[in-house]
Amino acid sequence: DAMVIQNPRYQVTQFGKPVTLSCSQTLNHNVMYWYQQKSSQAPKLLFHYYDKDFNNEADTPDNFQSRRPNTSFCFLDIRSPGLGDAAMYLCATSRGDGFSGNTIYFGEGSWLTVV
Amino acid sequence: GNSVTQMEGPVTLSEEAFLTINCTYTATGYPSLFWYVQYPGEGLQLLLKATKADDKGSNKGFEATYRKETTSFHLEKGSVQVSDSAVYFCALSDRGRDDKIIFGKGTRLHILP
Numbered sequence: 337d338a339m340v341i342q343n344p345r346y347q348v349t350q351f352g353k354p355v356t357l358s359c360s361q362t363l364n365h366n367v368m369y370w371y372q373q374k375s376s377q378a379p380k381l382l383f384h385y386y387d388k389d390f391n392n393e394a395d396t397p398d399n400f401q402s403r404r405p406n407t408s409f410c411f412l413d414i415r416s417p418g419l420g421d422a423a424m425y426l427c428a429t430s431r432g433d434g435f436s437g438n439t440i441y442f443g444e445g446s447w448l449t450v451v
Numbered sequence: 452g453n454s455v456t457q458m459e460g461p462v463t464l465s466e467e468a469f470l471t472i473n474c475t476y477t478a479t480g481y482p483s484l485f486w487y488v489q490y491p492g493e494g495l496q497l498l499l500k501a502t503k504a505d506d507k508g509s510n511k512g513f514e515a516t517y518r519k520e521t522t523s524f525h526l527e528k529g530s531v532q533v534s535d536s537a538v539y540f541c542a543l544s545d546r547g548r549d550d551k552i553i554f555g556k557g558t559r560l561h562i563l564p
Contacts (some may be wrong), residue, residue, distance in 0.1 A: 437483035437502035442494035
């Protein structure tokens with residue numbers, strides 16, 4: 337059974353129209369991450385939550401926001417999508433218990449197309 | 452800072468060939484090392500990992516050994532199959548609370564029947 341679930345799998349939005357991607361987890365993990373992955377590139381970390389503690393990467397544009405209302409859910413909001421934001425967005429989780437070598441579990445990804 | 456360098460692809464092999472994908476890392480501390488695999492249109496899956504020097508991670512016929520002296524974690528498989536066609540990412544995680552992971556650029560592998 338899927339442990340990290342992303343919705344929708346495919347999203348088409350208009351240029352400048354806000355869009356929200358969702359992620360839920362059944363693992364009760366402390367940490368939830370959002371990555372952006374463009375074609376033929378490595379995933380790029382946008383931000384992550386350790387519990388309710390939000391951690392933004394220095395180069396993440398202000399256009400990207402996130403919410404984590406509870407342990408299980410995390411949302412990625414793109415306030416004004418541009419053509420350059422078309423990508424796959426990956427949600428991931430990990431225990432965050434201080435143990436070295438914790439596995440990060442990824443969802444299947446949400447493909448965003450901007451038209 | 453920490454970084455991961457892996458061989459550029461694409462790598463094209465015939466079925467049953469031997470595979471090596473090189474990966475080296477730079478880290479200020481003592482990281483854990485991972486190989487993740489991404490099949491077309493899917494998210495990333497953990498393939499194997501090692502958390503200390505000389506550890507060997509293995510899964511589905513793939514192996515990688517944590518070599519601290521050469522700061523390497525090369526991925527190997529003795530006999531590849533068409534179903535192994537995917538993108539492979541080498542990664543490291545420092546020992547911080549947040550389990551943050553740094554990926555290499557990925558190596559695309561094509562296996563021909």
